[in-house]
Amino acid sequence: MVKLPLIKTVNLNKTYQMGEVEVPALKKINIELFEGEFVVLLGHSGCGKSTLLNILGGLDRPTEGEIWFDSEALHNFSDRELTHFRRKNIGFIFQMYNLIPRLSAMENVQLVTEISENPMVPERALDLVGLKSRADHFPSQMSGGEQQRVAIARAIAKQPRMLFCDEPTGALDVKTGILVLEAIQKVNLELNTTTVVITHNAAIADMADRVIILVDGQVHETKTNDIKCNVKELKW
Amino acid sequence: MVISVLNRKLIRDLINIKAQVFSISLIVGLGVAVLFGFTSTYSTLKMSRDYFFKEAKFADLFIPIKKAPLHTLSEIRELNGVAKAEARLEFDALLSISSMKEPGVVHFVSIPDGQMPTFNKIFLNSGRLPSTVSTDEVVVSEGFFKAHKLQLGATFFATLNGIRKKFRIVGVGVSPEYIIALNGTSPFPDDLHFVVAWINQSVLEATFDMRASFNSALVKIRPGVLEEKIKYLLDENLNKYGSRGAYGRDRQISSVFINEELKQLQVNATTVPLIFFLVAAFILNVVLSRLVNTHRGEIATLKALGYFDRSIFNYYFKIGSIIVLSGTLFGLVMGLWIGHSMMKLYAEFYHFPLLSYDFKFSQIVLSFLISILTAFVGVYTSLKNIFSLPPAEAMRPSAPASFHKGMYETSFLFNELKMRARMTIRGVFTFSRRSLMTGLGMSLAIVLLISGLFWQDSINHLITAQYSFVQKETGSIMLTHAIRPNAIFEVLRLPGILEAEGFRNLGVRVHFQNKVQNTTLKGFPENSSLQGIINEKMEDIQLPQTGIFVSRILAKQLEVQEGDIIEIEVLERKKPKIKLEIKKIVDSFLSNELFTSRKIISDLMDSDDLINSILFRSIGNNSELYTRLKELPSVLAISYKDSALKTFNETSAKFLLVFAFILSIFAGAIGFGVVYNNMRVTLAERDWELATLRILGFTIPEVFLTLIAEISFIFVFSIPIGWFLGLLNSKWLISKMSMDAFQIPFIFNPGTFMFSTLILLFSGVLSAAFIFKRVKKMDLVATLKSRG
């Protein structure tokens, strides 16, 4: 059986213009992500991980090259189309939890389910991250880890095709980080959501189906893990 | 070294908030412009008045008399408290001049033959006084001379005592008595149809058979003597000669108008700038608080390094000062322009010997001081909080506002709301000081508009009411003396006349308890259709068979009520007295009058039924009518309602347009200032949240709406508050207008309220448009990173 990629880039370039100087952030990136895959993106600081993820998620545009989602050419999308693409297909999680402070945990999730075509019940999203009991709490009343799990619940509540996490545990201690990673893994397994996690922590790579390593804006290496570890089995 | 680093930082800070800097400067500038423009206009006008009154030896008391022998003048002079007194003759006459078809009124005032009078001196602009022996030379008032574009040597005709005579203009001048061209029959100044002509005493004496007599006296009071006392003494002494009662400058029409104008300037010069400075201080607070918050860390570090609060304060005070001072400079220039323009406008109505705009150095200093005070308040209030924190705590970012569910959320309705609506409502219900002040700022802008524009509504209403319900005539003819009513038939025969009615008006003195007022008792013909008497609802009321009606203004002056009995003393002939019951208080906006029937007057005077004024209604081209009217015997003066009304409508429309435009700019600037700055700061504070919404897949318009929803809420609340405050303020302003001459009703015109709302809405939409551009350009990734 030939698996078709869910999203695919062709010779993707991203160059930042800093006055006179051109800073190449991504050079000729060709990658494919498949349905239900768990991918970890590794690389030293400044190698272009975030840039790549943002482009894949429709937050940013490539300077050159193509990016295909199913059969749609994202590189030709207008701002408005990109917004709708995100609304429908993408869940983002960032290092800072960026919840809306005026809304409770439940309401942060509802914010998204309200505008989605095929959302899950908000309670279920919170249940998946183990925070059903904190539904009525406001962000200021929760710890960092809890907030990040609410962010995950919010990201997956629309049942996105892809979940992009940029250093989701970066601001958390190990124990809390594990809880967050568990939640991400659970979503990946139970909902079959294609998941990409950016991390500096090579240990996390062991829970991935595939590991992509970027060096200086180029794909340096792609490794396939034969055995995926559970989060609990990771060696920190 | 630190200083220069800070200075560079200061410039960077200013550039970063340049749009905000501009809006605050603008508002400070407008405040200074009004403050400086109005105070300098005030001082110029006041100085001109004081100079004029002093140099022209403007009298303290004025006594109109029927006819008194000249020797009484020495009796007046001997009265205790009288410094000086002078006698003269004054007569109205029908004016006819080739530069205009219709007749006008010439008011002759005598001067000692060929000499300048001792009081109420004439300031000659050009020409000279009549020569000692001349019988046809006159000096005329400047307004008329200019309005008719006359040359020295021009002539006009006047009908004096039934005889038409030619007069030659040998001089042009102004007098403190006639700064404004009002002849008492119309509330509007009218330089075209009214002229004062100064003429040799002997000419008037001969023409009016007044040898060794006078009918007008002017008195200067000794300093420190009570005016009331002298008035009383004068009335006692002159009653037997038909004195109509001495009155002071507080009733002298020219002086009253100038004083009212000064009073209004003073009110405007204080209240309007106050609004601007308050708003400016508030916006400064909003903008600087935000700046201080982003500098939190640096400030804490400086504090930890041992910098005093004072040097930190100085930094922000410098920013504030630069903003307000640039505004002040702009405001001073604009204030100069305002002052010049207002003086030019005044020069059209007020005739002064010198009326050139000038300002005082102290007014500039005052403008600077108030601006700096504004900066100080704005800076101090935004730094107060951070100073109270210990450095360690200040170094941490300020705690985000914590939100929770409010009482209002228990309602079923709230649960139906979308999440973004909930965000808005929670924002609104945290009642931040900024929201409250923004709302207040918008309300104030509306108050400013309403209190500026309602005058026009009220005056328009007054004019409409007066001219469609009260004065229904086309014109009126004043007769030289009382004659039989069949004279009306002569008028009815003239071309174009549709209706004519005869009235008999008497000069009377009214007594009620210890109050006394001089006024006119108007005797109406039966079933008058040309002069209406109306109540508050503008309904016609019938004249009583017995008793009298009192106009509301007079009722206020006498403090009488319906049912009270007042005593009326006629100031003519045998001076009969009568006690009459007030049947009704009626609405006549333009005068303090008494109304009764002609029948009651003839009974009172024990005479036949007579008339001394005729009202008429006419149609068509009036030029033939004008000529024939001028030829009628016994005509003292003719006045036309239409020409006065037309002039008034034209000037007031022009005024309204300019005034509405200026006020709209003022209110618009305030509205824009508070709304734009509120949005800018809100955007800066919530950019991260908005970027998150965008990332979650909300479109730009959706995110934008979320941003402006809160201020829209505040907007909607502040509008009715502004309406309400505007209403209160307008009523207060009207109560401060204490003109004796007429009473201004407060009129609620929904159009004015809608207009003020639209102006504010416009400034809100404009601010929103600027903010929309920013939301659209927002870099999602960069915004997220900024808090990473």
Ligand SMILES: Nc1ncnc2c1ncn2[C@@H]1O[C@H](COP(=O)(O)OP(=O)(O)OP(=O)(O)O)[C@@H](O)[C@H]1O
């Ligand atoms: N807005 C920008 N303007 C200019 N250069 C940028 C911009 N954003 C990123 N870059 C540059 O592009 C390169 C890639 O940045 P990116 O943020 O993708 O790195 P990263 O791999 O995510 O690093 P880190 O692990 O530190 O987050 C870097 O060299 C960075 O300096």
Ligand SMILES: [Mg+2]
């Ligand atoms: Mg990164």
